[in-house]
Amino acid sequence: MRKPVEQIEAATILFAGDSGDGSQTIGTQMTETTALIGNDVATLPDYPAEIRAPAGSTAGVSGFQLHFSSEQIHTPGDLCDVLVAMNPAALKVHLHKLKPNGILIVNTDNFARRNLRLAGYEEDPLESDALTKYQVFGVELTRLTRKALETTDLTTSEIDRCKNFFALGMILWLYNRPMEYTMKWIKAKYAKRPQYIEPNILALRAGNTYCDMTEQFAVSYDVKPAPFEPGTYRNIEGNMATVLGLIAASHQSGLPLVYGSYPITPASDILHGLAKYRNFGVITMQMEDEIAAVGVAIGAAFSGALGVTGSSGPGLALKAEAINLAMIAELPIVVCNIQRAGPSTGMPTKTEQSDLLQMFYGRNGESPIPIVASSRPFDCFEAVYEACRIAVKYRTPVIFLSDLYIAMGAEPWKIPELSELPEIKPNFTTSAGPSDEFEPYLRDPETLARPWAKPGTPGLEHRIGGLEKSDVTGHVSYDPENHEKMVEIRAEKVARIANDIPPTEVFGAQAGEILLLGWGGTFGALRTTAENYVAEGLPIGHVHLRHLNPFPNDLGDILKRFKKILIPELNSGQLLQLIRATYLIDAIGFNKVQGQPFHVFELHAKIDEILKKIEHL
Amino acid sequence: MKRKRTSRIPVSAPTLTRNDFKSDQDVRWCPSCGDYSILAQTQRTLPELGIPKENIVFISGIGCSSRFPYYMNTYGFHTIHGRAPTIASGVKMANPDLSVWVITGDGDALSIGGNHFIHLMRRNFDINVLLFNNRIYGLTKGQYSPTSERGQKMYQSTPLRSLDTPFNPISLALASGATFVARSVDIHSDHLRPMLKAAFEHKGTSFIEIYQNCHIFNDDTFELQREKEYKTDHTVLLEHGEPLVFGAEHDKGIRLNGFQPEVVDLTDGEHTVYDLIVHDQHAEDTTLANFLAGMSDTPDMPHPMGIFRSVQHPCYENLMTNQIRTATEQMGEGDLDALLHDGETWTVS
Numbered sequence: 001m002r003k004p005v006e007q008i009e010a011a012t013i014l015f016a017g018d019s020g021d022g023s024q025t026i027g028t029q030m031t032e033t034t035a036l037i038g039n040d041v042a043t044l045p046d047y048p049a050e051i052r053a054p055a056g057s058t059a060g061v062s063g064f065q066l067h068f069s070s071e072q073i074h075t076p077g078d079l080c081d082v083l084v085a086m087n088p089a090a091l092k093v094h095l096h097k098l099k100p101n102g103i104l105i106v107n108t109d110n111f112a113r114r115n116l117r118l119a120g121y122e123e124d125p126l127e128s129d130a131l132t133k134y135q136v137f138g139v140e141l142t143r144l145t146r147k148a149l150e151t152t153d154l155t156t157s158e159i160d161r162c163k164n165f166f167a168l169g170m171i172l173w174l175y176n177r178p179m180e181y182t183m184k185w186i187k188a189k190y191a192k193r194p195q196y197i198e199p200n201i202l203a204l205r206a207g208n209t210y211c212d213m214t215e216q217f218a219v220s221y222d223v224k225p226a227p228f229e230p231g232t233y234r235n236i237e238g239n240m241a242t243v244l245g246l247i248a249a250s251h252q253s254g255l256p257l258v259y260g261s262y263p264i265t266p267a268s269d270i271l272h273g274l275a276k277y278r279n280f281g282v283i284t285m286q287m288e289d290e291i292a293a294v295g296v297a298i299g300a301a302f303s304g305a306l307g308v309t310g311s312s313g314p315g316l317a318l319k320a321e322a323i324n325l326a327m328i329a330e331l332p333i334v335v336c337n338i339q340r341a342g343p344s345t346g347m348p349t350k351t352e353q354s355d356l357l358q359m360f361y362g363r364n365g366e367s368p369i370p371i372v373a374s375s376r377p378f379d380c381f382e383a384v385y386e387a388c389r390i391a392v393k394y395r396t397p398v399i400f401l402s403d404l405y406i407a408m409g410a411e412p413w414k415i416p417e418l419s420e421l422p423e424i425k426p427n428f429t430t431s432a433g434p435s436d437e438f439e440p441y442l443r444d445p446e447t448l449a450r451p452w453a454k455p456g457t458p459g460l461e462h463r464i465g466g467l468e469k470s471d472v473t474g475h476v477s478y479d480p481e482n483h484e485k486m487v488e489i490r491a492e493k494v495a496r497i498a499n500d501i502p503p504t505e506v507f508g509a510q511a512g513e514i515l516l517l518g519w520g521g522t523f524g525a526l527r528t529t530a531e532n533y534v535a536e537g538l539p540i541g542h543v544h545l546r547h548l549n550p551f552p553n554d555l556g557d558i559l560k561r562f563k564k565i566l567i568p569e570l571n572s573g574q575l576l577q578l579i580r581a582t583y584l585i586d587a588i589g590f591n592k593v594q595g596q597p598f599h600v601f602e603l604h605a606k607i608d609e610i611l612k613k614i615e616h617l
Numbered sequence: 618m619k620r621k622r623t624s625r626i627p628v629s630a631p632t633l634t635r636n637d638f639k640s641d642q643d644v645r646w647c648p649s650c651g652d653y654s655i656l657a658q659t660q661r662t663l664p665e666l667g668i669p670k671e672n673i674v675f676i677s678g679i680g681c682s683s684r685f686p687y688y689m690n691t692y693g694f695h696t697i698h699g700r701a702p703t704i705a706s707g708v709k710m711a712n713p714d715l716s717v718w719v720i721t722g723d724g725d726a727l728s729i730g731g732n733h734f735i736h737l738m739r740r741n742f743d744i745n746v747l748l749f750n751n752r753i754y755g756l757t758k759g760q761y762s763p764t765s766e767r768g769q770k771m772y773q774s775t776p777l778r779s780l781d782t783p784f785n786p787i788s789l790a791l792a793s794g795a796t797f798v799a800r801s802v803d804i805h806s807d808h809l810r811p812m813l814k815a816a817f818e819h820k821g822t823s824f825i826e827i828y829q830n831c832h833i834f835n836d837d838t839f840e841l842q843r844e845k846e847y848k849t850d851h852t853v854l855l856e857h858g859e860p861l862v863f864g865a866e867h868d869k870g871i872r873l874n875g876f877q878p879e880v881v882d883l884t885d886g887e888h889t890v891y892d893l894i895v896h897d898q899h900a901e902d903t904t905l906a907n908f909l910a911g912m913s914d915t916p917d918m919p920h921p922m923g924i925f926r927s928v929q930h931p932c933y934e935n936l937m938t939n940q941i942r943t944a945t946e947q948m949g950e951g952d953l954d955a956l957l958h959d960g961e962t963w964t965v966s
Contacts, residue, residue, distance in 0.1 A: 036963055181961070228965040232958065244957060251953045258711050260703075278944035280951030283710055283937060288736040292703040295696075295733070299676075299707020302694055303715065307707060325697050415957045455692035455708070455715050458671045463640070463687050465695025466679075475642065476687065 003212070005176060008221050010069035012077030013171060015164075016094045017086025017107075018055050019048055019062040022164030027064025028410075029168055033181045035235040035412050038225025039068040042377075042524060043410045044076035044597070049265070049349045056110075056118035061093045070224040074376065074524030076409065078599040082174070084167050086110060086141070088119035095131075104134045105170065107163070109142035137216055141166055148206035152199045162196075162203040169207025176222045179204055231414040238406040239266070241380035241413065242310075242336060243273030247280050248381070249388035250306050253424035258283045258300035260293035260309045265348045266404040267310045267338040290318035294335065298322060301331040302464075304428060304454035306388060310336035313355045314345060317362070323397050324363040327490070329464045330441075330450045332391035332398075336384065339403040339520075341595040350595025351405035353520045354571035359399045360549060360578070366487045368494040370394070371549040373401040375523035378413035380406065383546060389424050390497055395449045401548070403570075405597050406521040429453045429460060438462055440474040447500075448493035498550040504543055504558060511561035512539025513614055514607060517587070518568055519545040519575055525598035526568060532600070533607065540607065548575070556583050564610055566590055568603060633664040640690040646681060651803030651829035655749060656688055658806050662813040663691075666716070673716045676705045678725040681756045682749035682829070685720040699730025702737035702746070706933075709742045713934040716817065719746040723764040724754050727784050731763070738793035738822055740933045745816045745823045748786055749803070753835035765835075786826045787910040787925055791903050797823035798906065798925040802843050803830060808854075808922060815924060821932055828920075842920050855909065855923030860893035863919050871912070871919075878908050880918065898924045 013030065015023040024045055034041045046063040053060030067077030082103040085091040087110040098104060108126065116124055125131055126138060145163040146156065154162075165182075172179055183201050190196040211217040236244075250257035259282065261271040275284040283300075287293040290311055297307030311319065316337050326333050339355045341347035359371050370390050374383035380402055387400040429451035432438040440462045441450050453460040462474060470477040471485055506515075508530045518526045523544050530542035543558060545551070559565055559579070565587040567576045573589035580587055590606045592598060638660040646652045663673065673691040677683035679698035686693030692715075696704045701719045709717045719737075726734045726748050737746070753772070754760040760774035764786065768778040790798045797819040801812040809827065816823035828839040837843075841851040853863035853871060861871035868884050870893040881888040897905060906926045912918040945951075 032961060036961055038963070038965075230966050232962050232964045234958070234960055234962045247951070247956065248953055251951070256711065258707060260707065277951060277956070278941045279948040280953075280956070281941055281945075283941070285706070285710065287703065287706075288732055291700060292706075292733055292736065295700045295703025296707035296710065298696075299694075299704035299709075300711035301707075302674075302704070303708045303711035305707075305711035307711075321697055322700060322703075329694075415962070418954055454712070455674045456672055456712060458669065461671055461691050461693075463642075463689075463693035463695065465686070465693075466697055467695065 003217070004219050005222050006219055008223055009071060010067065010073065011082065011175060011221065011223060012065065012067040012080045013082040013084070014063055014065045014080040014094055014097060015084045015167070016061055016063040016090035017164070018089070019050070019060050020052055020055070021062070021086045022161070023062050023064050023086070026164045026168040027066060029182045029185060030171060030177070031066050031410055032185070032235055033172065033177050034066070034068045035233070036181055037177065038228070039070065039223055040073045040226040040228070041066060041068040041235070041411060042073055042076045043067075044405065045408045047349055049347075054118070056087055056089055056115050058089045058093050058119055061090050063090070063094055068223055070226050072226060074527045075597070075600065078601055082171070084171065086164075086167070088115050088121050088125070091125060092119045092121065098134060100133050102134055103137065103174075104131065105137045105139060105167070107141035107167075108138040109140050139170070139210070139216075144206065144210060145203050148202055149199050152202070153195065154199050159199065162200050165200045165203040166207035166210075169204040169209075170211050173208045173211035174217065174220050176220050179208060228412070229414060233412045233414055235410055236378050236413040237269075237408060237410040238374065238377040238380045238402055239269040239338070239408070240273055241378050242270050242374075242384050242400075242402060242407075245381040245384035246274065246308055246334075246388065247277055247282060248421060249385050249424055250282070251280065252418070252421050253306060253388070253392060253426055255304070255306035255392070255426055256281050256283065258285070258296060258305045258307050260285045260287050260296035260307070262287055262290045262293045262311065262315060264290075264312050264315050266340055266407045267312050267315070267336065269407070270310045270336060270338070290315040291322055294319040294322040294333070297333045297335075298326050298329075298331060301326065301333045302455070304426070304452070306392070307331075307333040308336065309333065310338065312338050312340045312348075313342045313358065316355060316358060320363050323369065324365070324367050325466045326397040327363070327367050327369055328466055328468075330395045330490075332395050332452070334384065334387045334391050334398050334400055336400045336402065338407045339401065347595045349404070351403050351521065351597060352570050352593065352595060353401075353403050353522070354574065354593065355401070356519075356548065356571065356574040357577070359401065366491065368491045369549065370396060370398045370494055370497055370547075371401060372398060372546060373520045373548055374406060375520060375544050375546065377406050377409045377411050379523075381413070381416075385421065386546070389422055392424050392426055393449060393500075394447055394493060394497060395452055396494065401520060403521040426452065428457070430457060432459050439472050440464060441469060442472050443489070448489060448496060495550050498547070498553045501547050501552055504552045504554050506558055507542040508534040509539035509541040512541065513562065514540045514564045514566050514610055515559065515562035516540065516542040516566050516568065517545070517559075517575070517579065518542070519548055522568060522570060522598055525600055525603060528600050529603040529607065532604070538611070545575075551582065559583055559585055563614060564588060566607065566610060568598060568606070570597065633670060635660045635664060637670060638663050638690050640688050642687045644688050645684065647833050649832045650681070651751065651831070652682060652685070652749060654803045654806060655747070655809065655827055655829065656685065658809045659813060660689070662810050665814065666817050668716055672714060673718070674708055675718045675720055676701045676708065677720040678730060679756070680722040680725045680754070681831075682720055682722040683725060699725055699728070699733060701725070702730060702733040705744050706737065706740070706742055709744055710934055710937065713743070713938065717742075717744045719744060721746065721748050723748065723750045723752060723762045723786070727763040727786060727789065735789065735793040738790050738795040738824065741794070741796055741821045741930050742934055743820055743822070743932045746825070748824065748826050749829040750786060750826050751829045751831040751835055752783075752838045753831050755831045755834055759834035785910060785914055787913070788907065790824045791906050791910055791926060795824050795926070796821040796930045797927045799824070800826045800828070800920070800922050800925070802828045802839070802922065804843060805922075812923070815927070819927055821930055851919050852922045853919040855896050855898065855921050855925065857896055857898045857924070860890045860895050861921075862890060862893065873908065876908075878912055878915075878918065898927045900926070901928055
């Protein structure tokens with residue numbers, strides 16, 4: 001008899017285990033399947049910095065959270081409906097994220113005294129009353145996987161590595177998802193080691209059948225497809241969207257892409273991603289250090305290519321001097337900063353948005369540089385493309401900000417039509433012009449951009465550098481008035497970009513009590529929060545800035561339309577300082593610096609507090 | 618064996634002269650600085666290379682020598698301290714047809730830019746690196762540099778004498794896998810010009826250490842190797858296939874005694890040229906080149922001048938271009954729309 005199926009709107013699942021347990025793999029597979037059957041989905045991988053921390057320790061726990069829904073969603077969810085804990089350490093680290101009465105699936109085979117001790121449990125939580133407020137499903141995952149695979153040729157340790165698919169099989173059953181996509185993936189993944197195909201599929205099926213056959217699981221759930229705009233979709237992670245955005249900018253502009261990089265978490269996947277596409281003419285150069293990485297981007301730009309470098313905060317600190325060179329030389333490069341928790345080495349595998357002021361001010365002298373931030377995984381495509389557009393049009397380095405949360409997170413993306421992509425025209429200078437003497441700093445009167453003359457062009461031989469230069473001619477100059485003028489021109493050039501960006505979209509109330517003002521990877525939490533208040537009819541708006549330097553021209557007017565401006569940030573109040581200084585308004589900060597994204601409930605609490613104060617005024 | 622790069626010569630290459638390579642900027646090095654001579658020899662050599670000047674790019678870091686690009690009427694980029702190799706790598710990679718020259722000094726290349734220097738050498742881009750070695754920081758007014766001799770001189774930053782052991786730039790370049798390594802002297806124009814030409818003709822990274830005099834802060838540091846009256850006894854010219862003979866009367870030579878090069882007297886009746894080291898600049902193995910490089914660190918040994926090593930290895934930019942070609946052959950030319958739709962997709966109507 002078929003077990004009953006309950007319709008629900010959304011679910012959040014967290015897979016957790018040792019970093020070698022394959023939680024990221026099955027999390028990604030669950031995400032792929034869920035996206036392909038039409039749910040909206042958002043993910044949050046959470047893994048340790050150590051490649052293999054001591055097995056069974058809390059330091060080595062790797063988690064993967066996914067949230068899927070029959071409605072549009074913007075976050076990987078606050079608390080979870082299901083926690084799959086492959087060992088006691090995973091339980092210890094993640095139990096607080098499970099909702100009351102949530103489903104807890106544990107691999108009881110891993111709850112021996114040694115594992116408990118490694119995780120810091122004095123007594124077995126499965127035998128105490130610590131878990132009474134959850135629906136606990138103890139499953140002998142290791143033993144059942146071994147039994148299911150006993151006829152295969154694999155060794156016991158190889159069999160044990162398949163048990164994550166047993167767990168995935170269970171979850172696919174629990175949420176009525178097909179196994180076919182995962183099977184297809186397993187076949188592709190192990191095409192060169194076919195001995196692993198059948199065992200992994202067997203484990204997957206065994207987990208699925210186990211739920212169906214045992215009385216332990218009485219009911220399963222179904223989440224109907226979400227409404228999406230018509231179009232073709234794929235699932236995409238932020239860093240992959242950045243890769244595609246860069247290739248698209250190179251392709252549409254006709255400029256070869258030269259990407260210089262040095263390995264660093266969480267930016268390395270951009271290097272890995274781009275390195276695969278030599279057939280697009282993409283040149284990736286893994287350099288000796290962060291400075292060399294930005295150096296090749298600058299050199300490539302001088303040669304007439306699209307020079308790009310990518311890193312995270314510590315790398316950006318090293319690149320600062322070179323970025324300043326590109327600024328004063330007025331060469332187009334794009335610098336990607338995939339932020340992580342700082343300062344210094346900080347917490348390399350945790351998210352934060354604390355490099356904003358570093359990007360604004362972290363260079364000597366007056367050094368204005370445009371900054372563009374992506375707000376969600378798929379937005380990295382458009383945002384980095386926009387960074388390239390601005391760089392090329394205005395002959396300036398542009399900083400593209402992403403962060404670990406959106407770089408590693410994934411969600412469905414409506415694939416754009418190429419014809420929708422904005423134009424990027426290099427407009428190389430090919431002749432000296434009327435005066436017959438090439439003037440490398442003679443500017444476009446509208447954009448103030450200077451000419452871009454590639455070496456190899458006859459008659460345009462010229463010298464540039466980091467020394468202050470005369471207006472128009474570009475010759476070295478120590479003239480006091482000229483220096484001030486050049487400082488002003490470089491600032492004005494960046495300020496004018498504000499005339500070249502679309503009007504700011506205000507979600508929800510267009511005027512009223514509170515405006516939620518955000519930037520970067522907090523988009524999902526802020527938008528979900530705003531949606532909740534708007535649904536209740538409260539006058540709350542949400543603006544999420546893509547352009548952080550310069551700010552949009554209409555931002556000042558929008559800020560005036562609300563009683564309170566609330567700026568939630570995963571830092572100590574960096575946009576807050578900039579907004580207060582720029583607009584002289586008493587904006588309120590809401591700050592979290594824990595290496596973790598905002599929960600929607602945290603934002604609700606803060607907003608409720610402000611609303612209460614407004615009422616009492 | 619020198620290879621001409623015929624591909625770079627345009628069909629109707631204009632005849633250029635030294636004056637074509639002079640920019641409109643006043644040269645502002647101190648009077649009698651060795652840099653003037655290097656600039657002049659470079660401007661005299663470039664017209665002989667048969668390439669249009671718009672294809673030439675000079676890239677420098679920071680320091681006295683790094684002002685060089687401003688004085689050349691070619692493309693030029695005066696960058697930041699120590700980083701010229703990285704920017705030159707980007708320039709060359711983005712356009713392999715350019716003739717790229719890095720102008721650097723002992724502080725720029727070996728101290729702040731030491732890391733980039735060794736990596737540039739091993740990557741073997743077809744780039745020419747001219748290191749003006751004056752064993753001093755000139756532009757910042759006389760601090761000791763990574764090639765300053767230990768304890769021998771007073772420098773501003775080390776009133777009690779420097780403690781650092783100097784780098785030998787030739788040894789460092791060889792150890793980093795450089796495929797062309799040479800040494801010359803600023804005012805030895807008849808030697809420097811052929812070295813510049815050989816560096817250009819070498820396919821791969823060419824490194825020339827140029828002994829250069831800083832008249833203001835470290836005058837005569839290379840007096841024995843530079844001045845006419847001393848140089849014959851204190852330098853030995855490296856010529857491929859020839860024994861290492863030197864001295865005003867060609868009366869001295871270098872032979873290997875175990876692992877140690879030593880000077881022998883060719884007039885003492887005991888030694889002949891057949892005892893001497895015969896130079897082989899094309900040896901793949903760097904043992905001989907390393908012996909020769911070490912001579913300038915050894916008191917009373919003449920400093921070798923000329924090409925220590927010149928071997929053919931693949932250039933980075935060609936390897937990259939090959940990867941692009943192969944990938945394009947195998948995967949087809951990049952189709953952006955197909956790339957965006959790569960992997961599992963679904964359609965909502």
